[in-house]
Structure formats: C-alpha cells, structure tokens
Amino acid sequence: MSGMDQTVNHSMTPAAGFRRPRSLRPLFMKYLNPVVACPYVLLAPAMILCLIFSLLPVAYVIRSSFYQIDFVMGTESWVGLQNFRSIFSDADFLQAVGNTLIFTFFTVGIGISLALALAVFLNKNRAVYNLVQSIVYTPHIISYTSIAVLFMFLMDPQTGIFNLVLDFFGLPQLKWMLSEETSLLSIIIVFVWKMLGYNIMIILAALQSVPREVYEAAKMDRAGQVKTFFHVTIPMISPTLVFLITNNVTSSFCSFDIIDLMTKGGPKNSSNMMVYWIYENAFSYYRVGPAMAGAVVLLMLVGSISVLVFTISNRKAHY
Amino acid sequence: MTQAIRDHKKLILTLLSGALLLILAVVYIFPFFHMFSTSLKTFAEANMMPPRLLPEEPQFQNYAEAWDSMNVLHYLKNSVIITGCTIIGQMFVCVPAAYAFAKKQFRLKKVLMPALLFDLLVPAQIVFLPIYVIVSNAGLLNTYRSLVLPFLYSAFTIFFLTQSFRTIPDELLDAGRMDHASEWQIITRILIPSARSVIITVALFTFVGKWNDYFWAKVLTTDETVRTLPMAVSGLLSVGDGMIHWNVVMAGNVFLFAPMLIIYLLANRSIKQAFIYGGIK
Numbered sequence: 001m002s003g004m005d006q007t008v009n010h011s012m013t014p015a016a017g018f019r020r021p022r023s024l025r026p027l028f029m030k031y032l033n034p035v036v037a038c039p040y041v042l043l044a045p046a047m048i049l050c051l052i053f054s055l056l057p058v059a060y061v062i063r064s065s066f067y068q069i070d071f072v073m074g075t076e077s078w079v080g081l082q083n084f085r086s087i088f089s090d091a092d093f094l095q096a097v098g099n100t101l102i103f104t105f106f107t108v109g110i111g112i113s114l115a116l117a118l119a120v121f122l123n124k125n126r127a128v129y130n131l132v133q134s135i136v137y138t139p140h141i142i143s144y145t146s147i148a149v150l151f152m153f154l155m156d157p158q159t160g161i162f163n164l165v166l167d168f169f170g171l172p173q174l175k176w177m178l179s180e181e182t183s184l185l186s187i188i189i190v191f192v193w194k195m196l197g198y199n200i201m202i203i204l205a206a207l208q209s210v211p212r213e214v215y216e217a218a219k220m221d222r223a224g225q226v227k228t229f230f231h232v233t234i235p236m237i238s239p240t241l242v243f244l245i246t247n248n249v250t251s252s253f254c255s256f257d258i259i260d261l262m263t264k265g266g267p268k269n270s271s272n273m274m275v276y277w278i279y280e281n282a283f284s285y286y287r288v289g290p291a292m293a294g295a296v297v298l299l300m301l302v303g304s305i306s307v308l309v310f311t312i313s314n315r316k317a318h319y
Numbered sequence: 320m321t322q323a324i325r326d327h328k329k330l331i332l333t334l335l336s337g338a339l340l341l342i343l344a345v346v347y348i349f350p351f352f353h354m355f356s357t358s359l360k361t362f363a364e365a366n367m368m369p370p371r372l373l374p375e376e377p378q379f380q381n382y383a384e385a386w387d388s389m390n391v392l393h394y395l396k397n398s399v400i401i402t403g404c405t406i407i408g409q410m411f412v413c414v415p416a417a418y419a420f421a422k423k424q425f426r427l428k429k430v431l432m433p434a435l436l437f438d439l440l441v442p443a444q445i446v447f448l449p450i451y452v453i454v455s456n457a458g459l460l461n462t463y464r465s466l467v468l469p470f471l472y473s474a475f476t477i478f479f480l481t482q483s484f485r486t487i488p489d490e491l492l493d494a495g496r497m498d499h500a501s502e503w504q505i506i507t508r509i510l511i512p513s514a515r516s517v518i519i520t521v522a523l524f525t526f527v528g529k530w531n532d533y534f535w536a537k538v539l540t541t542d543e544t545v546r547t548l549p550m551a552v553s554g555l556l557s558v559g560d561g562m563i564h565w566n567v568v569m570a571g572n573v574f575l576f577a578p579m580l581i582i583y584l585l586a587n588r589s590i591k592q593a594f595i596y597g598g599i600k
Contacts, residue, residue, distance in 0.1 A: 038502060039423035046416035047431065049472030054438045057449035064448075121339065132340050134587060135347050141583055141590060143531030145549035146576040149556065150354050153565050159366050161353060197347075198594060205595045254444040257533045261553055275444045279538070282448050295445045302442060 061299070064292035071286060083293035093294060095269050096277040099184060103191075103273060104252040111192045111248055112241070115199030120229070122200065123207050133204065137197030144194070144257035151190045152177070152262055177263045183271035187258050195251075199244055206240035207233070242313040246306050253302050274298045358382070358569040365566040378566070385571035388558050393543075394551040395574075401466045401547060402529040406522050408471040414518075417480030418510055422492060438474040447538045454539055465539045466547075470529070476521050479596070483517040484510060520593040523586065527593075530579060548575050 065083055069076045087093045118136075122129050139147055154161045155176035163173045177186040214236065218228045234241075256275045259265060265272035265280070274294060281291035357365050359377040385391070419425070420432065450469055459465040487510065495505045511518060533549040540546050555571045556563055583590055 036425070039419040039425040040427075042415040042419040042423070042502070043431065045412045046472050046477060047434075049412060049468075050434065050438060050474070052453065053450060053469040053472060054441065054446070054474075055434065057446035057453070058441055060449035060452070061446060118343070121336070128340060132343050134591075135344055137591065138347065138351075138580070138583060140594070141527050141531075142576055142579055143533065143549050145531070145533050145552050146572050149552060149568060149572050150350055152556070153354070153357070153569065154350055156565070159368055159370065159565070161349075161370070164369055193346075201591060201595060250442055254442040256444055260537070261533075278444075279447070283538075288448070292448065295448070299441070299445050302445075303440065306440065 058299075061292050061295045064289060065296045067289055069288040071288060079289065083289040084297075087290050087293050087297070090290070092269055092272065093277055093290075096265075096272045096274050097297070099271060100253060100273045103184060103188060103255070104249055106188050107191045107195070107252045108245060108248045110188075111195055111199055112244060114192070115196055115203055115244075116241075118196070119200045119203035119207060120233075123204055133197075133200060137201055139194045140198040142194075145261060147190060147194050148258050148261035151186075151193075155186055177271070178267065180267050180270040183263050183267060187255070187262060187271055190258055190262070191252065191255065195248065199248070202240060202244055203237065206237040210236045238313060242309055246309050249305050249309070250302055253298065253305075274301075354569045354572060357566055358573055360566050362564055362566055365564075381566045381570035382573070385555065385567050385574065388567070389551045389555055389571050389574070391548075391551070391571075391574055394546060394548045397463075397545050398530060398547040400463055401545070402526060404463065404467045405470050405529050406525050408467060409473055409476055409525055410518070410522070412471045413473060413476040413480060413521075414506060414511065417477050417484055418506055420477065420481040421484035421487075422489070435474045435477060439478070444534065447534070451538055461540055461542055461544050463545055466535060466545060470535075473525070476525065479521055479524075480514070480517065483514045487513050516589075520589060520596065523590055524593045526582075527579070527590070551575075 066078060066080060067076045068079045068082070122133050157163060157173065157175045157178060160176070162176060166173055174182050177183045210233065214232055215228065218232045223231065254275050255273055256279065259271060259273055259276045260279075263271040265276050275298070278291045278294045278298070281287045281294065353370075356373055357370075358381050359379070360371075360374040360381075361378055364371060364374055420428070454460060454465045454469070459468070491509055491513065492505055495509050500508065531549065532547065533553070536547045536550050540550075552568075552571050552575045555568045558564070558567075
C-alpha cells in the first residue's frame with residue numbers, strides 16, 4: 001500500500017515545478033508530476049498482480065507447451081511441436097476432449113433450453129412463483145463439494161434415491177458414476193441441476209426488462225403467443241442468451257470439482273475431461289510439457305467458441 | 320357452453336402449473352432434506368432400502384463424530400481467514416484501480432483496459448500450473464498467502480466497480496478536492512460511501528466464490544495446514560472401514576453447507592442481485 005501513501009501527499013499540488021520548455025524536459029520527468037502519476041499509482045497494485053498472476057502465467061503456459069520440462073531435475077529443452085504431436089496421439093487425451101465436448105453439448109443444450117422454458121413459466125409476479133424460483137436458485141451458491149458429496153449419496157447404487165425412483169417407474173437400476181456407460185451422464189445431471197437456478201434467474205431478469213409496449217405491439221398485429229415468443233421475446237433477450245451460452249460453455253469446459261470429487265475421470269477414463277487430464281498429467285505424472293500443450297488446446301477451444309458465439313449473435317441479435 | 324369450456328381449460332392449466340411448481344420444489348428441496356434426515360440416522364438406518372423418510376430416533380452423535388474426525392475447527396478457521404483476507408485485500412487493490420479507470424484520464428487507459436478484458440476471458444483452470452510454480456518458487460506453499468495473494472486482483476471486481484463509480488457525479492469529487500481532500504480521503508469518504516451497496520454486492524460475490532473454492536485449495540496446498548472446509552468434507556469420504564458412512568458424511572456436509580444457506584436466507588435479495596448484475600453487465 002506504499003503507493004497509496006504517495007498520492008495522499010502530492011495529489012493536490014499543481015504541476016508548478018515543471019514549467020521548463022517542453023523539448024528540454026526528459027520524457028520520464030512527466031511521470032514525476034503527481035497529477036499525471038496519480039492514476040498509475042492507483043492502478044499499480046492491481047496491474048502488478050495482474051501481470052504476475054494472469055498475463056505471465058498465460059505466457060508461461062504457451063511457452064512451456066514447446067518445451068520438455070523436468071521439475072525434479074530442473075531442466076528444460078526445446079522440443080518444438082513434439083508435445084502437441086504426443087497429446088494428439090494419446091488416446092486418453094482424445095477421449096478427454098471428446099468427453100468435454102459431449103459434456104458441454106448436453107449441459108448447455110439441456111441447461112439453457114430447460115432454463116428458458118422454466119423462466120417463461122416462472123415469469124409471473126406471484127409469491128409462490130418467486131418462492132420456487134428462490135428455491136431452485138439455492139444450489140448455485142452452494143459449493144460443488146457439498147453438491148457432489150450429496151449426489152454421490154443420492155446416486156449410490158445400493159442405497160441411493162435415484163435407483164429407488166427408477167425402480168418405482170419399473171426401469172432397470174443403474175450404477176451411475178460407477179459404470180462406464182453412465183458416469184458422464186451422472187455429472188451432466190449434477191451440473192445441470194446446480195446451474196439451472198442461475199440460468200433461470202438471468203433469463204428472468206432479461207424477460208422482465210423487455211418493455212411492455214413491445215408485447216402490446218405484437219398483440220395489435222394479432223400475433224399468437226407462440227409466434228410472439230419466437231419473433232419478439234427471443235430476439236429481445238438474445239444478448240442475455242448469448243452471454244449465458246458463453247458463460248455455460250466456459251464453465252462446462254473448465255469443470256474440475258465434480259469430476260475430481262465424483263468420478264476421478266473414471267471408470268476407465270469414461271468421464272475424464274480436459275482440465276482434469278491437464279491436472280493429472282502435470283501433478284501426478286509430471287508430464288508438464290504435454291499438460292501445457294493440452295492447456296493451450298483448451299484455451300484455443302474456449303476462445304474460439306466464445307468468438308464464434310459472439311459473431312453468430314452479432315449477425316442475428318437485435319441489440 | 321363456451322364459458323364452461325373456458326373455465327374447464329383454466330382449471331386444468333392451474334392444476335398443471337401447480338403440479339410443475341410442486342415437482343420443481345421437490346426436485347430442489349428433497350436432496351437437502353434427505354441429507355439432513357440422513358445426518359440424524361444410525362449407520363444401519365442410513366443403509367436401509369427403501370430408506371426411511373425420517374429417522375426413528377434422531378441421533379446427534381454423527382455431528383460429534385464428523386466434528387472430531389474432520390477437525391472442523393481447524394478448517395473453519397482457515398476458511399474464515401482466507402475468505403476474509405481475500406475480501407478485504409481485494410478492496411484495497413480493486414477500489415483504487417476502478418477509481419482510476421472510472422474517473423481519471425491517462426494515456427495508457429486504452430492499453431490497460433483491454434489487458435483487463437483479456438484476463439476475464441482466460442479461465443483460471445488453464446493457468447493453475449504457472450501460478451503453482453510462482454507460489455512455490457516464492458516459498459509460499461502451504462501458507463495463507465498462497466490462497467490469498469493471487470486472488471486480490473480480480474478483473475471482474477474492477478469492472479464491476481468501474482461501472483458503478485462512473486455513475487458518481489464528478490461534482491461530488493470536485494467538491495471534495497475543493498476541501499483539500501487527498502485522493503485517499505476522496506476514496507474513503509466519498510467514493511466508498513456512495514457506492515456502498517455495490518461494494519457489498521462485490522464482497523458477497525467474492526465471499527461465495529472463495530468460501531466454496533475447492534480447486535485452488537487442492538492445487539495450491541500439499542498438506543493440511545491451510546486447507547479449507549470443502550477439502551475437509553471431501554476427506555470424510557475416505558474415512559472409515561471401506562464403507563462410506565453416509566450418516567457421518569452428511570453431518571459433515573451440513574457444517575460446510577449451513578453457513579452459506581444461512582447467509583443466503585438472510586441476504587437472499589443481495590446475493591441474487593450480485594449474480595444478476597454479474598451476469599448482465
């Protein structure tokens with residue numbers, strides 16, 4: 001906080017001492033002028049932390065993806081694209097990418113459409129509806145640890161409620177996160193369940209900000225409810241939907257907590273996802289170079305999906 | 320006749336929406352109810368199939384057992400220290416930065432703002448290894464600082480505060496300057512009081528994220544000294560004789576989950592507002 005103290009003393013002193021002709025003044029002297037320096041002093045702590053914990057790490061990830069690194073020996077050597085070649089011929093990594101894409105497709109597809117339908121349904125200014133909305137929202141602020149532990153209990157093959165419900169409807173019992181076929185499904189269910197309330201709340205806020213006149217105009221044009229929804233409501237809230245999709249895609253892509261807690265990527269790699277693969281390769285197998293190459297791939301995927309969604313929406317959205 | 324059909328239709332619609340509301344409420348309340356009820360059961364009762372809705376005789380010893388085997392006090396202390404320091408420290412770092420972005424004109428503004436935006440686009444889960452390397456090279460592994468320092472800077476908090484500081488009229492700040500207030504006084508006496516509700520919102524946001532954090536606690540620690548409550552609860556799963564004692568695990572889970580639920584019940588409106596603003600702006 002030493003930067004802050006400097007501003008305390010000098011902030012009000014005018015730039016009186018610096019009246020020499022401009023050409024003679026050394027460039028850096030300008031920054032000794034408190035009025036010019038002030039913003040930089042205010043920003044310094046944030047910018048230093050941003051540099052150390054955000055910009056440099058990204059640079060480090062990209063650089064390391066071209067090196068073979070041995071933390072124990074403290075050695076590193078340039079290997080060019082070798083790390084990328086090795087991960088793209090690694091069946092586990094490819095499966096992790098596939099799982100991540102499947103997981104994201106379903107969590108975002110189901111999550112957003114369900115939230116949209118329920119938001120329209122809950123969009124009534126009545127106490128019961130608001131109460132139910134608050135209840136559905138609760139899991140979003142509860143930690144993934146709590147939720148994952150809770151669902152491991154509910155999905156327990158022997159004593160869990162999930163199998164009891166299946167049994168009630170006469171369906172065959174499942175082994176949920178303990179079997180290869182259903183492990184990914186299990187974490188999709190947990191993710192959608194946890195995020196639903198948040199998605200509903202954001203869409204509700206957007207629905208309520210659509211001006212009433214727009215609907216009145218649609219009514220004057222004798223547009224039916226379905227038509228109004230698709231031709232008026234959806235375009236009006238499309239910026240929010242775009243935001244939500246990007247947000248959900250990013251958090252699906254970067255899921256770690258539920259996987260680590262519920263399945264550890266298993267059984268047999270069936271629920272492994274990219275972040276978990278990166279984590280295991282870096283910390284358990286000490287394959288730092290390949291792990292960072294995986295991180296670069298993940299960064300590019302997340303980045304390109306965000307850009308794609310934004311370009312599509314820019315063409316379609318009515319801001 | 321048509322009136323009767325219309326009434327009929329209305330009744331069916333009301334019943335259907337009632338049913339949907341009920342299903343939603345059950346799907347979201349029942350898991351928590353079941354968790355709480357299981358935490359009061361004996362081991363035998365918790366493994367019964369089909370399960371009882373309520374325990375025959377409520378057992379509070381699961382809580383005692385979870386409290387002891389989890390060492391709740393130790394992890395609770397860590398959670399409180401780390402969450403508290405992050406919230407307070409973030410204010411010291413982000414409020415001045417947001418003030419500069421909102422109210423100052425300077426040449427590098429056009430460069431520094433995009434740097435901030437770039438940071439918002441990079442998910443934390445991608446850069447965990449370099450941050451681990453930095454923290455361990457600085458000799459901070461397994462200290463509170465390792466779980467606080469990297470999170471004092473938050474692009475989201477700075478953005479959010481910048482937006483709200485922009486709406487504070489310049490005249491208010493100029494009036495302060497006329498009274499020879501220093502920049503520090505302008506921040507503490509004018510800026511912070513006028514943006515109080517937004518600052519509380521941001522603090523709640525940080526609180527929720529930090530209290531629930533599992534990823535960073537897992538990545539940036541190698542032993543139990545500074546680990547937080549979420550890690551302790553996940554540790555309960557491997558306690559015991561090969562069988563998971565769900566009654567004890569659920570009791571431990573209540574310790575993690577209850578503080579957040581209580582805060583949600585008290586500050587329901589502000590928490591929701593925080594996430595709505597976080598979403599729209």
